[in-house]
Amino acid sequence: MLSVIAVKLPENSYEIAIAPGSLTQLGSYINKLNLGKKILLVSNPDIFSHYGEIALTSLKDSGFDVFTHSIPEGEVNKTLDSIAQIYDTALENYLERSSTMLALGGGVIGDMTGFAAATWLRGINFVQVPTSLLSMVDASIGGKTGVNHPKGKNLIGAFYQPRLVLIDPQVLKTLPVREFRAGMAEVIKYGVIWDGDLFAKLEGADRLDDIAYLSEELLQIILTRSCQAKANVVGKDEKEAGLRAILNYGHTIGHAIESLTGYSVINHGEAVAIGMVAAGRIATKLQMWTQEEEIRQNHLIQKAGLPTKIPTDLNSEAVIETLQTDKKVKAGKVRFILPTQIGKVTITDRVPSDLIREVLEEIRI
């Protein structure tokens, strides 16, 4: 099984290749790009222990000179200081303009490696080998790279496109189940905002809460359609002028929940799941969406082992306040992405605060 998605951009188009077992072919995939011989592979110790050797062997077999750089696991290490350390390794190994930085890891490793590649020698080649479901279907596509500022997430960064995204679904077997579910939240999002067929395929599955229950075929479809959805949206709006906003479905309230719970108790995917439930509810109440479709969405979210209710200790007023101070809020208007039918959304900043409050109260545990 091999799916190839072409990401077409005015400059720097590239391909996303999705194929089980492809990690063992990494070297030959990169060989086709005609890049320089030096590759700096960036990963974290845990991921490297699982997949480092496979990747290294394949790259070396294809004749590449490979160096490695390891960054300790976790979002706390997504810092400018970690980037400075990648630079040091790049310098030590004499990376050139024609050399490549390769990210082997989840979104944290991908975002950082991309930013280092974007800024070393004013830009060297970059290859993504995403290993978490979230990074496969979301973080590795679209060219956003960067790190956190001590006072805010993803404030430092660059738009920089990879030369290749290589997805081997088999690496998901070692992904912690909660991380898998978090990625499923984004998959369901694509079904609701863009791809009704994907949504239907997800509905057809018995279980979605653990990769162990997914057939290789369904997983391939999920990855391919999700990547295609993001690539389509991003291809139409590379620098976030308009359309790309629909990718924030579920993220408006989701971000507020993440921020209020200190990015710890509830992870990103879980927050997005609750955010989609809330947005769906709002859409139904505004008579933009049918209750029947809303129920279908929420059923999928539950089937993926994701929460559909706001934790009791979260105050609705606090959520509304956080919404209003979000950096994306223009002139006090909170922007919502609301579904109108499965596969279609609309953007609006005309949701009354009272309605948001009402919905938040309704979906409380």
Added chain:
Amino acid sequence: MLSVIAVKLPENSYEIAIAPGSLTQLGSYINKLNLGKKILLVSNPDIFSHYGEIALTSLKDSGFDVFTHSIPEGEVNKTLDSIAQIYDTALENYLERSSTMLALGGGVIGDMTGFAAATWLRGINFVQVPTSLLSMVDASIGGKTGVNHPKGKNLIGAFYQPRLVLIDPQVLKTLPVREFRAGMAEVIKYGVIWDGDLFAKLEGADRLDDIAYLSEELLQIILTRSCQAKANVVGKDEKEAGLRAILNYGHTIGHAIESLTGYSVINHGEAVAIGMVAAGRIATKLQMWTQEEEIRQNHLIQKAGLPTKIPTDLNSEAVIETLQTDKKVKAGKVRFILPTQIGKVTITDRVPSDLIREVLEEIRI
């Protein structure tokens, strides 16, 4: 007097405006770009003491909210750490995607402010107000931004275009004379590699070693033609694929001299001057250039108060060795830009080491 040069690029074209006294009009120039209201002005204490108030007043009069950030003077401060400090100020003042970072200073301030603008929120607006001759005719044009790595110059950076370059020639009055001459080296370079008319205009001047002797008209011509030359070259080769290499005329041996003298005794412009003398000599010896034109070039260099001889304590073998380890050297071949007639150069990697050695010995003090 107002000259406007359009820098045409596939994306992100912009204008260079050159006009005496234009610093007092800074606000209205930026107003025309329809950017957001917030501007972060970045400068160093000395330049700010000369021109900060003028710039601030003009910006505020045009209705902008202006914040300032100061970086201590000097190349030693062109570091990732200084960038992190710009980020902090950007965050404190809630800069948004629509906000602008404005560089008021020489190449050091310009390179850093540009890099910060390129990477804050993945890219906000950037405006250049270069204050040194070198930054006016060279550093502010072409989109190269960045900082030094502790072990190498300009290794960290991004290609990022400004929205506007505003040049007020009058600020050059306070520029130390040695800095002025360093900038003249690049001006003469443009005359040799691209613009024979500019070369002739320079030959027509009585003195070129101090701005006090230049008429306002000649200065305007020098700035306009130099910027035009760089803009032309860069416009044809934004990302340094080929043509842009001709801007390195005089820089091959120049860089070696700078590096061997530890970037202290001899400044960049002086090293480039010596490099042009050497390259010119090589071209004549290879019978690619006439001795007459070579003499005319060297005469101009002297008239600009720039050195034409290699300092005695610099060993020719050391220069040749440094040439060979330069990061731009491919497969041991040193690439030279050689003049064929005033206004035209050619690129070659076929200069025998013996010839380089011979020339280095000849131009020794």
